[in-house]
Amino acid sequence: MAEETSPLRERLIDVGVELVLAEGSGSVGLREIARRAGVSHGAPRRYFPTHQALLSAIARRGFEDLAARFEAAVAEPVSARGQLEAVSRFYIGYALERRGMFELMFRHDLLDSGSPAPGRPRLRESTLPLFRYAAELVARCRRERDAARGAGGPGETEPPPSVTGAALWSNLHGLAQLWAWGSLPLALGVQGLGDASGEDQRDQLIAAVLDAHLGPVSS
Template identity: 70%
Template sequence: MDSESSLRERLTDVGVDLVTSEGSTSLGLREIARRAGVSHGAPRRYFPTHHALLSAIARRGFEDLGARFTAAVTDMASPRAQLQAAARAYVGYALECRGMFELMFRHDLLDSEKHASDGARLRESTLPLFDHFVALVARCRAERDSAYPGGPGVPAPPPPVTAAALWSNLHGIAQLWTWGSLQLALDAEPPGGAPHGDQLDRLVAAVLDAHLGPVSA
């Protein structure tokens, strides 16, 4: 790795450490440069804007989340089990890595071509995530239809629409739990932490049942 690539990686590494330990509001350009051991103007040589550096940091989050998806579904045989494992990994990541998760879905980064230092907008990093959910939804539908020919008699939305609704529901669970709203509504404990494993499993299962029907349907 040449010195320029090495410094780019170091700046990104520092940003990942910062957002993980101190949240997305800690990602000032001067602080990243200071912790990387370079002058405050040095990052500009490698990232045209502050948001370009933030986008590079957020891409690391998508890489991490993608790896967690892969690990979560490895031993799951059925599409429904894989989708439930992926959904649980998504919400679990959101609650465990709150600062990074917040950064990953900032619209000002996702929508801005001028902030893409490598020519790719951060938005493109979300597509494999969404496509993964769409593919699993389609496979769940195919498995259900083969098991129950004729189906429920009501046309289902296209897989991308169902996947979008499911994704939104999972994102909402993570956000509402972070705010404490779900704990209040469900009288759940702990009030300030992540849900217990069985709580999270029940919430994720309810989301899948709502959008795909119960397993026994």
């Protein structure tokens, strides 16, 4: 377990995070990490025997950062719907601010999501809690809605919260990617990243996504 808290290991991950944010995950290699960290080419192999292991450690940093932002987003005691809206805004904001990391974090075809070496945490232990949290917010939204309507429970045709949460996540992820790629700003007539209307347009899109999956907010 001492390896997990090694200063050199953390330094190598720091360098990897900087590379991903500046140049994307395709720029990250063990030799380049070693060069930028000022260590021998073989040093990273002590902690990261494979390229997957290195990328996974970098991605875990991203999930830790995103989880901290989610906690900040829901710090205020508001409704579940309000919390889900705040989390959605933070998710989109993270995608636009840290594009390289965002694109890496969900590429589980590139990452080591299974069983790593003994004593090392699995990447799924950083990723799945965020999804379960989103599904729980969906469930809370439904309970609050049903309580407001005086209903006894969810409608017969409603899918499980996990399915709705997955669909909601897919929509938000697509929104983030299409905005980052410039497709949605073009379609909506946003002139550039500095256009003041851009944030308002994103908020409207988030509201539309939530309405589509949770129903509109009752007046």
